[in-house]
Amino acid sequence: MPREGVMKRKHIYWIIAVVMLSGCGMLRDARFRMNYGPVQPVDRQLGATVPGQVSFVDDVQPILNNRCDVCHGCYDAPCQLRLTSFDGLDRGGSNVLVYNATRLLPDKPTRLFIDADSTEQWRKMKFHPVLNERDQTEEAHLENSVLNLMLQLKKDNPLPQTELLPGDFDLNIDRNETCATAEEFKKYKKKYPLWGMPYALPGLTEKEHQTIVDWIKQGARAYVDVEASGQALQVIDQWENFFNRSSLKQQLVARYIYEHLFIAHIHFESLPDREFYRLVRSKTPPGEPVDEINSVRPFDDPGVEPFYYRLRRVNSTIVVKKHTVYHMTRHKMSRYEELFFSDDYEVEKLPSYKTKTAANPFKTFADLPARSRYQFILDDAHFFVMCFIKGPVCRGQIALNVINDHFFVAFFDPDNDTISNDSEFLSGVSDYLSIPSEKKNNIRIMSIWYEYSRKQKKYLEAKEKYLVELNPDNIGNNINYIWDGDGHNDNTMLTVFRHFDSATVVKGFVGGIPKTGWIIDYPLIERIYYLLVAGFDVFGNFGHQTETRLYMDFLRMEGEKNFLSFLPKDIRRQILADWYKGAKAELSDSMHNSFHGLERRTGIIYETDDPKKEFFEKIMEHAGSTNIFADTLNRCADENDVNQNVGHNADAGVDEDRVEHALQKLACIHGPQIQIVPDVTFLHIVTGIPERDLAYTVVRNKALSNNSFLFGESRRRIIKDDSLTIVKGHLGNYPNAFCRIPVERIDQFVDEYGKIKDKLSYYYFAKEFAIGRTHPDFWAEADWHYRKFLADSPVEGGQFDLNRFGRISEKADMEFAW
Amino acid sequence: MKNKISIILILFISILLYSCAHRNEPYWDSQDEKSGNIEKQVRRLLEKTKTFQNSSGLTITYPYNETVFPPEITAPVFTWKDTNKNLSRWLITIEFNNQRKPIYAFSNEQAWAPSKSVWKIIKANSVQGQAMVSVTGYTGKDAYTVISQDMIRISTSTDRVDASIFYRQVKLPFAAGKKYFKQIKWRLGDISSEAKPSVVMENISVCASCHVFSKDGTRFSMEMNYRNDSAAQFITSVSKKVELTQDDFITWDDFPRPEILPETRGLFAKMSPGGKYIVSTVNEIAYMALTSDPAFCQLFFPTYGILAWYSVDEKTFHPLPGADNKDFIQTDPTWSGDEKYIAFSRTETRNEYHEDITNIQIKIEDTDIYELNKKFPIQFNIYRIAFNDGEGGTPEPVKGASFNGKSNYFPRYSPDGKWIVFTRSRTGIMLQPDSELYIVPSGGGEARRMRCNRALFNSWHSWSPNGKWLLFSSKVNTPYTEIFLTHVDENGVDSPPVCLSQFSDAMYAANLPEFVNIKPDAIEKIVIGEK
Structure with a gap:
């Protein structure tokens, strides 16, 4: 048969197949239509x-x-x-x-x-x-x-x-x-x-x-009462009035606050613990039902004029993985007044919603005092970091591998860090502070990466020049440059945990001394927020997502180098090299930016031979009474160096003492055996009296030689440095495992945990203590953790996500049948 | 014409037969007064030998010096290596330590096999004292120039072996699959037979391995894959024709196994001497790698496992308390003769050697056993545990066979329970080039390296039922493992071994040899029945 004939026949067969398949679907649909x-x-x-x-x-x-x-x-x-x-x-x-x-x-x-x-x-x-x-x-x-x-x-x-x-x-x-x-x-x-x-x-x-x-x-119908209570209406009314005032300054402030709170679950102090609201832009004014404008990003053109800032009740079940609580205390309004309206400055013109401007807060909000903006963020620093931890950007191994598994964060003091205070300087360098979000969706990944790496470099050069001019004696920052919470604010210190493809942030320095730390100033946190929250489009294309991820490398390194600037000059390169092991990592680091800002001496005098650890301790000491999260469970120097403070909490019961004394030993475990255990394990300590049962979390911290690259993470693992962090209560939104331990067996639990060295020994351990997916008590255990979490955190609590709840093991298989 | 051809053919065949008949070369028994040309030649050479000083270049390679032969063994082939060139003739002299006159023989090649009658004389006259065997190399039909010489001593024991040997022959390198398994032969024979041991099982398309006979020889047991069950094992009575049916089989898969573990194969299973129990490694995870070296073609050891026992009468499985610790590998068990104790190998688990224990792969490595040993070292210690009718007890390390910086494994009790012979090497549990046999009092003590050890690989040992002889395998001569035999006296002192060459085959390795308390014709055939 001629070739053309063969081809024609093939085409016909394909057409018949497609028609048949479609026909099957159509037939099926027709059957349903006929029946129902x-x-x-x-x-x-x-x-x-x-x-x-x-x-x-x-x-x-x-x-x-x-x-x-x-x-x-x-x-x-x-x-x-x-x-x-x-x-x-x-x-x-x-x-x-x-x-x-x-x-x-x-x-x-x-x-x-x-x-x-x-x-x-x-x-x-x-x-x-x-x-x-x-x-x-x-x-x-x-x-x-x-x-x-x-x-x-x-x-x-x-x-x-x-x-x-x-x-x-x-x-x-x-x-x-x-x-x-x-x-x-x-x-x-x-x-x-x-x-x-x-x-x-x-x-x-x-x-x-x-x-x-x-x-x-019955027909699957529902009556869902979405009306706000009378008390709530009063509060809403008050706030909506605040956000919809008419002067240019008031509008600009309202826009600033909106763009920073748009994913918040706002909790008003006077309202019930489980009642939350979102700040939205609406076509309708206060008093009418909210008609939310569905712009993708908060700085997108609303497309409607006028529009209004409204408070819309959150009517969904609260799932903790996206529950970013912003506390509107009764003092908040006066705080906003103090921050944004007590200084004498003018807003002569409202900025546009053109992306080039709108995506760059240093341009958009140039008229607002930098210090005010920074303090606004600092007041709720934990919330803002939580926004990007719990935001849609924070999912997946590649997104998360930009950060280390465990690190501490502190902030520059707004009274001392002149960068954060200097509106004029920031406005002057605002072009360098632009972020890839302004490019919308594209696929020119490498050229965009290059463009923004140059901008970052220019910013750092300008910053360096500025600081040198400010400090001609070349003396750098002392401890007073670290924000101390002004004596009352407990957002001074944060700890970030990465759990492979998700993350958590908590207040305080929790866990052992980590490999890295970040010190954040205003330009840094504002860029992180706009990159990962305000400017991130979860529905964006792969170019947008990749550029977001790549740019975050610059910001991470900037935070790390800010940290290094407080350490003795002669050890900075060595520490940096330790953080970025590997020739390729060094190359990546030098490509990202050179040793900017690290030539000045530190203003801190160190007395030990471990300045990094000493610096963290100085921060905690400097935070004073705002450091309310003293970690007594972790900080294991060696196996014998048991923290004598553990188990002597005057407020704790006997069981809690006993449990914490035992669990502290877990913090001493390092190395290969840790790669066997899950990232986040919730512990339920059964005391015999249900209301006194205790909850703890065991977090696995995996060490990497560097965070320089998107891929190849498994090759950069330094298994011997893996560690555990033990936390009282629930930490993490996606538990990977539950363990239920009668309090009288807590020592046995810790001993058995310490013996885990491979999947088999983990399996035997899990048989004793884990509640796996197939366990008949699984739901009872899940419910207990949810109730306990809500009891401990009535406002911040929410339902856990079990998508990452792992299996205890696969069944073993051997290739060879004898 | 036809007749002429027939005559030539007959002549040719006769010459051939004559040559074959005289393959063993002429000899002269000087005890026999009849003599001839050979005597003259011998005497002339002896004269020359008297003044011979330099004995370099000739080494008698077999038998080994001071080898002890069992009384019923057939004649060995005496072999030597002579590096001197242009030598084509050797004189073999057997002198006795009693009044008996020597025997002399000539050989044109570097080997000599005494005739049946000569061997009988040698054995008979080397019981009370050793016989001295010397080999002299010389040149020149008439000149008789002595060039080289060596001598050894041998003796014959009064202790008979009185047992057959059951063993497996495999092609090398070891492989898996029906095609390979079908080439495996199982033989049963005894050392007194001139004929090669009979093949009693062959052409089986599945893997069959460790096997044990009961002390009285009425029952035997073997691991055998049956109907795709790698954990299957049969226990059956000894008979001329053994036809295995489903009723003969048990499966170690019936022992409770945690879901995470792969299927067991009932590793290194051993039936008790009385035939009432079988002990085995179960719930095991094993590491296996195939190398590029046919002689040492695999590295294999369990990385996890416990001991369990099976009651043959009650058909029930049980863990062995004390040898079921999840923190250890417990394997390679063996029974004491009175069934009171089990000795076994133990060490800490090594599951980290697997990339993923839930997906274990057989590695094919383009390297040798030495490199693999470096990458995957493992050292076992021998423990002893009371069986206590299955109640087990507390395992105790056997002093001398444990915690000595080496790997100790494959313990075998002597039938009288006095000794344990075990294998020791730097690492591993099987097929190790540097493996050697050691003997230690069964309650522990100082372990002594046995004399019978050869230069390369010594393992797979088995005691004769009377406890006088120990057979083992070695690769000293060839990658195709051979079976050796050594005499062990009441003090546990052994002798340089006898090589059971009629049990060997070119291109086949003899492994898993076991002494069995049956006649060599007690089993003629083992087949797998239809049902």
């Missing part, structure tokens, strides 16, 4: 709770909170199915990934409550329903509700009662998602019989299951 009617939007809002019926808010939502929101809580909810609110449930699921590192073009944002106002709009954005939208009969409700089908699948095929989670379950956070619709469910069920919901976890109780089924049978 066409798909059409359903109004699920009830005017009031119906007595005698299952209530979504009272009966269903609590189940979803505790069993579903642990995975379906945020941007990385599988299939974008957000079950933290009725709106999310009604919206349904989507095959489109939010986190997509290969995106060439940005995706349209799909933020719940923001980017669409109705179910129909979500359907147009390719969200498919998980509740029935065909005929409103009981049978159709059950057969067309993916929620019901998934729960039923789990009930029919419960999680195997095995020690180890079967290999069928892929727990990788970047696993391929299978977002089956009701029409596709039969195929899904056949292919993945074990993949009912909750996925890879024990199923619901009979009662929980029935509650949801009954609600679905």
Whole structure:
């Protein structure tokens, strides 16, 4: 047969195949239509709770909170199915990934409550329903509700009662998602019989299951009261008035505050612990229902004039991984007045929303005193660092490997650091302080990296020149250049932990003396905030994401070098070399910037042969009464050097003393065995009296030779320097493991933990103490941790995310059959 | 014409036969008054030898000096190496320590195999005292110039072996797969037979390995992959034709195993002397690498494992308390003759040698055993634990076979329970080039390096049922392991060994040899039945 004939035949076969496949889908859809009617939007809002019926808010939502929101809580909810609110449930699921590192073009944002106002709009954005939208009969409700089908699948095929989670379950956070619709469910069920919901976890109780089924049978409707209380209305009214004042200065300040609080969960002191609000831009003025403007970034042109700053209630379940609490205390308003309105300065013109200006806060807010801006941030430094830790940017190994696993942060004193105070200087160098966010989505990664590395270099040169002129005697900073919280503010010192692909920030210096530290000034924190929070678009393309990550290298190194500037000059290069081991790392460092700002002598006199440790200790001492997080559990010098302060807390009970005395030994463990244990383990110490049970967290800190590169992290591991940090309470938003320990076995727990040296010994350890995914008590344990966390942190607490809860082990396999 | 061809053919065959008959060269038993030309030649050479001073260049390579032979063994081949050129004839002289006159023989090659009758005489006359064997090399048919000489002493024990040897023959390098397994042969024979040991099992497409016979020889047990079960083991009665069926098999997979662990194979399983129990390593994780050296083609050792025992009568599995510690590798168990003790090898776990214990790969390394040993060192210590009807006890290190800076493994109790012979090397538990046999009092004490050790690899040892002889394997002569035999007296002193060359095969390594208390024809065939 002639070649053309063969080709034609192949084409025909392809066409037939495509037609058949499409036909199958069409046939299936036709069958559903025939059986259950066409798909059409359903109004699920009830005017009031119906007595005698299952209530979504009272009966269903609590189940979803505790069993579903642990995975379906945020941007990385599988299939974008957000079950933290009725709106999310009604919206349904989507095959489109939010986190997509290969995106060439940005995706349209799909933020719940923001980017669409109705179910129909979500359907147009390719969200498919998980509740029935065909005929409103009981049978159709059950057969067309993916929620019901998934729960039923789990009930029919419960999680195997095995020690180890079967290999069928892929727990990788970047696993391929299978977002089956009701029409596709039969195929899904056949292919993945074990993949009912909750996925890879024990199923619901009979009662929980029935509650949801009954609600679905009722038609899956809800009455959700979104109205604010009378007391709240007063507070809202007061603040909305503050933010919507008319003078140019007031508007500029309002814009500044908005751009810094736009992802905050604002808690007003006088309102209930679990009531939070978001500061948004709205088309509607105070007094009317909020019509939120759905700009992607807070400095994007709102597209509407006028617009208003409004406070919108957070109506979703609070998941701690994105719960960034900003406390609007009763003094806050007067503080803002003091910071921004007590100095004599003028705002003659409001800055534009053109990206080039708007993405650069040093240009946009040049008229606001730099010191005021800095102090505004410092007042809640923990919150601002938490914004980028909990923000959408902070996900994934490559995003997180820009930081070390464990480091301390302190701040320049605004009264002494003239860089942070000098509005004119900052305005003058504002071009150098621009960040890649102004470029929007592009793919010119290398050229952009080069452009901004040059700018960073110029900034550092200008800064160096400025400081030299200021200090001609070449004497550098003394301890007074470190902010001491002004005697009352406990945001002076922070500790950042990286947990592989997520992070946590806490107040105080927690854990052993880390490898690195950052000292942050105003230009640095403002750039970090705008790079990672205000300017970050989670729906942006891979170029935007990569440039954000690469630019962060500069900022990290700037913070580290600020730290080094306080140490003796003659050891700075050596310490820097130690932080950036490896010839390639050294090259990277020299390419990023040279030894800027490190030629001046320190103003601190050191007395020991470990100035780095001594400097951290001086900071703690300098913080004085604001250092309320004295860490007695960690700081193990050697195995024999047990901290005598542990176990002698006058406020602690006998159990707590005993437990902390035992746990302190864990902080002495270093080296290879640590790579076996999970990144974040929550401990539940059972005392026999439930209200006295204790919670601790064991955090694994992994050492790297350097943070210079995006990839190849495993080759840069220095396993012998791995360490553990023990913290009272819950630290981390994504626990990887639970351990439950009767208090009388705490010493045995510590001994066994110390013996872990490979996966097998971890397995045996876990058999004794871990509550794994297949454990019958898993949910009880998860619930306990959530309740305990809320009890300890009634405002900051929230539901944990269990997407990264690991398996104890895979089952061993040997290649060779004898 | 046809007749002529027939005659020529007959003549040719006759000459050939004559030559074969006289392959063992002419000899002269001077005890025998009949003499001839050979006597003359001998006497002339002896005259020359009297004045011979320099004996360089000739070394008798086998037997070894002071070798002790069992009384029932067939004749060895005496071999020597003579580096002197142009030598083509040697005189072998056997002199006795009693009144018996010497025997003389000639050889045109560097080997001599005494005839059956001559060997009988040699054995008979070397019991009370050693016989001296000398080999003299000389040139010139008429000149008889003596060029080289060497001598050794040998003797014959009154202790018979009185047991057969059951062993496996494998091609090298060791491999896996049906095709390879089918080439493996299992032989059963005894040292008194001129014939090669019979093949009793072959052409099996699965792996079969460690095996043990009961003390009374009525039962035997072997690890054998059965129906894709690598943990299978059979226990069956000895009979002429052994047809294995499902009923003969147990599986160590029935021992409870934590989910994380790979399937066990019931490693190094040993049936008790009475046949009532089997002890084995279970729940093991093993490291294995194949090297590029056919002689030492694999590095293998468990990195984790505990001991468990099986009751043959009750068909139940149990851990052995005291040898089930998760912090250690417990392996390579062996029973004392009275079944009161188990000696085994133990050391701390080595799971870090695996990149990922949940995905263990056999490594194929383009390197030798020496390099692998450096990368993966492991040293075992021998412990002893009371069996206590399965209750176990507290394991105790055997002094002399533990914590001596070496790896100690493969313990075997003497039948009277007095001694333990074990293998020692710098590292490892199997197939180590520097492995040597040591003997230690079974309760611990000073371990003594045995005389029987050869220059390269000494292991896989087994006691004869009467406790007088120990067989073992060595690669001293060839990468294809051979079986050796040494005599052990009541003081645990052994002799330079006898090489059981009729148990060897070119291109096959003899391994896992075991003395068995049965006649060599007690088993003719072992097959796997249909059911």
